[in-house]
Amino acid sequence: ELDEPVFMDQPPGFRDPNKPNYVCRLKKALYGLRQSARMWFDKFSNFLINYGFFCSPADSSLFIYKGEHGTIWLLL
Structure with a gap:
């Protein structure tokens, strides 16, 4: 991911x-990595879009x- x-x-x-000099390659983001927050945001954004939310053109963190019963505004 x-x-x-x-x-x-x-x-x-x-x-x-x-093999003491070998390293590990990560397959998924770990908490504490710079990439982990971005990966979480991307997954959650896709989840919201699949449920009918759309991303605001003015702010990418506003969904x-x-x-028919009203509007939901979700700011991450």
Whole structure:
């Protein structure tokens, strides 16, 4: 789910003694990475759009849903 490759050192306790200089490539964003907030926002945005919300052209963090019983404004 990451847009670009991210590598990290082998975590303590999981180090391979035969390959001490190897690194791990992450497949998903971890909390604490700069990419994790963006990945969360992209997933949540897609979820909202699939449920009928649309993104405001003025603010990409404002989602609007117009239903027969009223309008919902959701600002992330």
